[in-house]
Amino acid sequence: MINASNLFSLRQTAAALAVASLVLSFGASAQAAQPGEFARGRILIEARAGLSDAELDDLVKAHGGKRRKVGQSRMQIVDLPPGLSEEDVVAKLARRPELKFAELDRKVTVAMAVNDPYIGSAWHIGKIGAPTAWDSTQGSGITIAVLDTGVNVAHPDLKDRIVPGFNVQDNNTDTSDLCGHGTAVAGTAAASTNNALGVAGIAGAAKIMPIRIVFKDAAGACQAYFSTIASGITYAADHGARVANVSFVGIAGSSAVKSASNYMKSKGGLVFISAGNNNVDENVVPDTAFIIVSSTDSYDAKSSFSSWGSFVSLAAPGTGIWTTNNALGYSAWNGTSFASPVAAGVAGLMMASRPDLSSAQVESLLFKTAVDLGAAGRDPVFGYGRVNAAAAVSAARAFVSTVDTTAPTASIAAPLGSSTVSGSVPVSVNALDNVGVARVELKVNGTVVATDSAAPYSFSWNSAGSPNGMAALVAVAYDAAGNAGASSTVSVNVANVTTSVPSDTIAPSVNITNPVAGAVNGTVAVSVSATDNAGAAGIRTSLSIDGVLKASGSGGSLSYSWNTKKERAGTHTVSVTARDAAGNASTKSVAVTVN
Template identity: 30%
Template sequence: MKKHKVVFFAAVLAAVLVLPNISAMPSATVTPNTSFVDAVIMFNPSANIDLQNFDIIREYDSLNGIAARIPLPFYRILEKSWFVSAIQIDHDVTIFQDTLDWGVDDVEAERVWGGIENAADVVSGNVDGTGVKVAILDTGIDYNHPDLNDIYAGGYDFVQNDNDPKDENGHGTHCAGIVAAEDNGEGVIGVAPHASVYAVRVLDAQGSGSISDIVAGIDWAIDNNMDVISMSLGASSGDSTLESAVNRAYNAGLVVVAASGNDGHNGISYPAAYSNAIAVGATDSSHNLASFSNYGAEQEVVAPGVDIYSTMPTYRVTLNSWWYGGLSQDYSEMDGTSMACPMVAGVVALILDADPTLTPSEVRDILHTTSVDLGSTGWDSTFGYGLVDAEMAVEEADSGGTPSDENPTVTIEDPTNGETVSDTKRVYISASDDNGVSKVELNIDSGTWIDITNNFDGTYYYYDWDTTQESDGSHNINARATDTASQTDTDSISVTVNNGGTITDTMHVASIAMSYEEVRWWFWVIGYDVYTEITVHDGNGNPLEGVTVYLEMTLPDGSTATGNADTGTDGTVTFVLEQGDSGTYTSTVTDLQKTGYSYVSSDNVETSESLTI
């Protein structure tokens, strides 16, 4: 085939065609304001292109084409030229990848299997949950979902008593995606994307189930050699058979993870409250405890549980109905400790992938020592040991588990308890730890903690306390030491400041605050929890600990409820009346009692407070 020759003179932007009877092609002129574009140009196979003075980016010899930076007017000319078979402005393309949910990112899971921050694909050879079996005791799973079909490994339906644990609600599918949604270039990616997920259906289409079915699900998990049980379910009261089942699973080597509950109050739901279950509270993207999340003495860790984007069944289920929230099919966002629970179950799967020999107790120790401390230093009833950190946990598991680490010790050496002090008093504190003290702090009367770590004379940490800035009377000195594992110890003493003023051992009510929370069953309000917070101060205006507060509450129907409880270190105590009716509540402090103090009711800022619901 004979090739026709075309010569490009980029400097003058003229395309000259060397052919019989045709002497020139249209031209375009460059001006200072001419726009340039990056273009991909494919020439006809018969055209022999001679490129002169062109800003060539790439040449495609076999394809007879180029990528070049050319003026926009010339691009328009080439679009209509016979010797150009195709022309297109260059543009970017991206790889197909999964969506990294903010919660999965927040627990740093992607740094484990993806190797970098914000990764959305698994790097071969990294820890990713491979070989770890996670039983999700829930409403079932849409096992044909494109983000779950490869990691789904089986299960059982104890609601219908068959081998088809298909999700009719949507809750279980959402939890499954959080644990292990696949790395397949679409949808979302889970915390442990190569873990094996098993659907153990113990809840029906409305999300309800019996204790007997949950116990059967735990029994199935033990019989089928699961490694992790994830239970985003619960009740407000315990059951001895359920506790026994949890204990047996734990003793059989299964790590049991459960949601703390969504009542937004102090009190962990069951089975999360059992000692052999990991109770998981929920946080938002600002690392605050979610408003709905329960908290309390059994809170172990927290994980993201607000606006969590995960898998939903590809067919219509209960949660797609408008009266159940109208969630989308395929993928949707949900809130709850139900979402935080599988976050932690996924992190546990990563830990066990890193070291399959770890016992449930060792896994829990790793979570305790590697979680990011939130709230008060060390464990607290709101956040437990803190926000789980998959990267740190896997590093700890890879290194052979958690080393022995004792709590630090701290002692206020001088002054001594009960001593009278005046002017400027140097407070001496001793602190020690087997692996090193990282911080020593002090406060007066539960005020702001003052870091005195750098005030060290070789034997003691010290603080020069100007007592003249305090009122004469009783004051508490509190010391706190923190070690390198964020474990803490505290010590407190009481001293009397006497700078010639008047010492007053009286007390009064400083404030009364009332509030309420709705008690819901699904979407219906069935009552109200009414809270009354009382704050007590001494005669010098300082919060007073250990005061027994006597409270009388008048209810909407005219009847009364009474109670008494002691104030904490902040001088406050909170009373709650559970599941009351709408109407007006009036809380009245009837008495304050504390040895060595007299209650002066005339000093009360307020004695009663009312709240109308």
């Protein structure tokens, strides 16, 4: 058991002697990105489940674009040739039924108010009941990804917490801190506890995964883009982080950031985002993809700088937060930049105390145990309330999972029954569950052709993979407990132009759309597409992992949900074989690493 009083007395004395005169200049010099600023020459899109790489290539090539896949997700960064209007391309692609979204790659900045040179006490630790929570857990076994300006891994209060990260902006492993902000955020979340140095992070035994998402502009300020943030979240999810913190403003409305956050949530993780420091209603539509955190002061009042709005999920201390800095010392900082990692650290404590809890369960308990401030219930200033580490960890430890026997419900909203279809067909599915929908599979004539793990559940079905005539579409929704609910069958008339091939000696072309070579984590949606000169309707595909058959079906698409948690850590080979009606066959394989 930790003696919190003695611990903080030691830490405060040591820090005060070391850095009493330290004043950082970053907060005053940082310039906020203007609302209209976006990256030139690139945009962001996400394909609907089931769209093949070839079909996606055709979409982006029509605009002279070249796509880059973001990790193991379906999101894509599209590089455009010079001279094209990014706004025009986005407007055109946003209307394509094969895509979930298309958006500009907007520039954003860190959510920090000017830092306070006063070395105050770590008041926020006691305010949220962290010492009581530490009697049960300090975050061991959990990795918190810090998506920021980098982290100074040489800091004595952070060096033992670091695991390998990545520099998304420069596509390398240099995660050193460009502007100092990331080091302060990292220390707030997980500076080492009980080491007789400096400060204590909320989850001081958790690991920190530094992910640098910024560049320095001409004025010396650190800026990021939607694309680097979404890529960083996806990287964190693919590499085993359970918590990600993004202390940047203006990102809660980004479709790309929402998609990446939902992707991490599907892996059992949670993403925390700062509300902003504009002291206004940000007027952003709330979303369940991430947890938006506003800032409170030592009196449990809204911090003077904190933004608010219906999108706020939670509040946490963000005024005068004593934490690590890039000069290897300590100082107090203000901003929702620091409220967000306080809340993220509490989630890390909960996950460490009960690793079996799902992200939805952790989130629910985090909200239920918050100290209700302001108007009763959820309100635009404090969300569900100010985070309470002691109550949250206690609730997590005491949580008894009830056996969930209620199956989800699913219905196909489009296409309509008896309609005639051809080519790529957009399929929309409505799915609901008493706890939460984990994924939705689309079956065509009994074969799973695509899987979607985030609402709105939508697919792009290549009807050329089915013979002309009536095809049966069924959507199956699954919850985390494995309960499944199937929709009613929707029968449609497939009417594609066919050509005869008198003598077929050409093997089908087959491709594994997902995963790509690299790290995988949690449940992986394995997606396969195949084409043939005689038509995809005659193709039979079989999917194997390490030589063991996992799924098979007919047509040009095949999907399989692979639970990598049941696999040994290390390299695994995913292989698919496509065979046409004439017996010609081809095989494609990809090697992935399970964390």
